[in-house]
Structure formats: structure tokens, C-alpha cells
Amino acid sequence: MAGARDEDAFRALYGRHTAAVYGLLCRLVGRPSDASDLMQETWLRAVRHLSLFRGQSAFRTWLTGIALNCYREWRRKHAREFPVDDPDTRPSPAKWSDEIAAIAQVLALLPYEQREAIVLHDIEGFTHEEIAEALEIEPGTSKSRLSRARRAFRDRWQGKP
Amino acid sequence: MTDDDLTAEERDRLRRARIDPAPPRALEDRTVEALRQRGLLRRSRHPLMAVAWPAAAALVLAAGAMWLVMQRSSSSSAAIAPGPRFVLLLYAGSDPVTGTADERRREYAQWARDIASRGVPISGEELSEDAHEVPPAADATPASAPLPRGFFIVQAPDLASAERLASTCPHLRYGGRIVVKRIVS
Numbered sequence: 527m528a529g530a531r532d533e534d535a536f537r538a539l540y541g542r543h544t545a546a547v548y549g550l551l552c553r554l555v556g557r558p559s560d561a562s563d564l565m566q567e568t569w570l571r572a573v574r575h576l577s578l579f580r581g582q583s584a585f586r587t588w589l590t591g592i593a594l595n596c597y598r599e600w601r602r603k604h605a606r607e608f609p610v611d612d613p614d615t616r617p618s619p620a621k622w623s624d625e626i627a628a629i630a631q632v633l634a635l636l637p638y639e640q641r642e643a644i645v646l647h648d649i650e651g652f653t654h655e656e657i658a659e660a661l662e663i664e665p666g667t668s669k670s671r672l673s674r675a676r677r678a679f680r681d682r683w684q685g686k687p
Numbered sequence: 688m689t690d691d692d693l694t695a696e697e698r699d700r701l702r703r704a705r706i707d708p709a710p711p712r713a714l715e716d717r718t719v720e721a722l723r724q725r726g727l728l729r730r731s732r733h734p735l736m737a738v739a740w741p742a743a744a745a746l747v748l749a750a751g752a753m754w755l756v757m758q759r760s761s762s763s764s765a766a767i768a769p770g771p772r773f774v775l776l777l778y779a780g781s782d783p784v785t786g787t788a789d790e791r792r793r794e795y796a797q798w799a800r801d802i803a804s805r806g807v808p809i810s811g812e813e814l815s816e817d818a819h820e821v822p823p824a825a826d827a828t829p830a831s832a833p834l835p836r837g838f839f840i841v842q843a844p845d846l847a848s849a850e851r852l853a854s855t856c857p858h859l860r861y862g863g864r865i866v867v868k869r870i871v872s
Contacts, residue, residue: 531727531728531729532729532731533723533728536719536728537715537719540715540719541715541844544710545707545843545848546707546848548708549705549706549707549708558708558711558806562710562711562717565710565718566714569718569722570718570721570722570725570727574725574727625700625855626704627801627804630704648693648701649701649702649704649705650705676692680697
């Protein structure tokens with residue numbers, strides 16, 4: 527086990543950074559069980575490649591980059607899955623206290639490309655350049671996806687079919 | 688602004704959606720186990736392991752006794768998973784409040800249930816309007832400084848997450864203020 531990391535040190539790192547990255551993955555993939563699997567894979571890769579972390583960015587940023595790589599691979603495998611529009615899951619915007627659940631439901635109904643555009647840009651605050659780098663697309667593609675995503679999100683939010 | 692731009696209301700709505708749910712508690716152990724199996728993690732060597740068995744046994748007994756005392760004296764804290772906790776102190780605002788108190792209570796309770804359903808430990812209570820100072824103030828008037836009307840205790844990874852969570856509380860919609868403070872424990 528030469529080169530193995532110390533468990534306590536890892537648990538401290540885990541406690542500090544997991545919730546934020548897990549939250550991002552939940553918003554992207556929709557299902558907590560998938561987010562858990564991706565979070566575990568993220569940590570496996572992070573620990574394996576910890577020596578490559580040079581401290582040029584914050585550790586959270588580096589870990590988020592790995593998580594987005596894992597997500598990108600996951601999405602390729604699930605590219606043929608389409609969200610199901612279940613009328614029972616449509617939001618009722620008038621009930622403000624249910625707003626967060628309603629947003630999650632509307633996001634879950636969007637195709638992956640549109641969901642990740644809204645999550646990364648409008649919720650997480652990534653720039654188009656950062657999204658382009660993370661998802662290996664052009665910044666212009668990110669912008670056009672966001673436009674379509676916002677229109678789709680708005681229509682769904684207003685209950686349009 | 689084009690149709691593709693967000694309105695201020697939409698922007699706020701999406702910003703409020705940025706709540707980080709607590710990961711499943713089993714995930715940490717699962718991840719540690721997966722790392723161990725791949726030879727990427729080794730068990731920590733604790734100084735206690737080096738001392739003689741009788742001393743270690745004594746320590747374990749002492750720790751057990753202390754745990755029992757803590758369980759008896761603080762059953763509420765044992766109910767919440769370990770991790771940073773924050774208190775959200777709810778202060779009344781200056782604007783007149785709309786709706787009935789029961790409606791607001793239901794809305795606050797629903798909000799807390801929504802948070803809890805995402806795996807975030809949360810509890811809270813409403814506080815009565817009257818307050819009594821001990822010892823009584825010299826002029827016999829109760830505390831003149833604004834007093835909280837209620838509170839929530841929530842577990843969050845850090846202060847920023849707790850603040851984001853507080854920003855979604857319906858109390859703000861009724862013109863109230865929320866002060867977030869970390870619980871030192």
C-alpha cells in the first residue's frame with residue numbers, strides 16, 4: 527500500500543467538500559442514487575490523482591472538475607434516456623414553500639443538455655467558457671443550449687405541455 | 688432583454704434552488720471501503736493504539752461513561768447527525784404581515800419538511816411574543832432590543848450553505864429578517 531493516503535485525512539477532506547459537489551451532481555442527474563455513485567467515483571479518481579493537484583485552483587474547483595468529467599461519461603451512457611412527462615409531477619408555482627421541489631421536478635423533465643445548461647449557468651454560476659471546458663463543447667454551443675433551456679424551463683414552469 | 692434572458696424573479700428562484708442536500712451517511716463509509724480495496728487508503732494509526740492494553744481499556748471505559756452522561760444530559764443533540772450546525776434566528780420585520788398565523792405556521796412547517804426531505808437535518812420552534820428578563824430590567828420593561836420570534840437549527844456543510852438555505856425560508860417573504868449563526872460544539 528505504498529503511497530496510500532491516511533484515512534482520517536481523507537475523511538476530513540470528504541467532510542469539507544462532499545456536500546457541495548454532491549448537490550451539483552444531484553441537480554444534474556436528478557436521482558440521488560446516481561449522484562451517490564458519481565460522487566464515489568469522483569473521490570476514487572481524486573484520491574488516485576491527488577498528486578496531480580497543483581493548488582493552482584481551489585481544491586473544491588478541482589474536485590468539481592473531476593465530478594463533471596464523471597458526469598459527462600455517465601451522460602454518454604444515458605444519452606438515450608428521455609425524461610417522462612408525468613402530469614402528477616408538474617409543479618404548482620403558487621405554493622412558494624414547494625418551490626425548490628418544483629424546480630427540481632421541472633429540471634428533471636428537461637433533456638440532459640438543457641438541464642445541465644440551467645444547472646451549471648443559472649444555478650451554479652459557471653461562465654459559458656467554464657461550461658465549455660467542463661463539457662468539451664464550444665462556448666457558443668453553451669450559449670445556444672442555455673437559450674433553448676431557459677425557454678423550455680419557462681414553458682414547463684408555466685405548465686405548458 | 689430578450690425572451691431568452693431570465694427575469695429578476697426567475698433568477699432569484701433559481702438561485703434559491705442551490706441547496707446542497709446532505710449526502711447519504713453510508714456514502715462516506717462506502718467510499719472509504721472502495722478506496723481501501725484499491726489500496727488508495729490506509730487506516731489511520733491513532734496514538735491510543737500504541738499504549739498498553741490496560742490503559743486503553745481504562746480509556747474506553749471512561750469514554751463510555753462520558754458518553755452515557757452526555758446521552759442523559761442532551762438527548763436532543765444525539766438525535767442530530769454530527770457535522771456543523773447553524774441556528775437561523777427569525778426576527779419580525781417592520782411591514783404588516785399578510786395571512787393568518789396558522790397559514791404562516793403551515794408554510795414554515797412545509798418549508799422545513801421540504802428541507803428535511805432532502806436529507807438535511809432541521810428542527811425549529813416558534814417563540815412567544817412576550818419575554819422576561821432575568822434579572823428584571825430596572826425600569827421593569829421587558830427586553831427592548833429586537834427579539835427572535837422563532838428559530839430553526841439546521842445542519843449544513845458551511846456558513847455559505849446555511850445562508851443559502853436561510854434565503855429560501857418563507858419568513859423573508861413576510862418581510863422578516865434571519866440571522867444565521869454557527870453553533871459552537
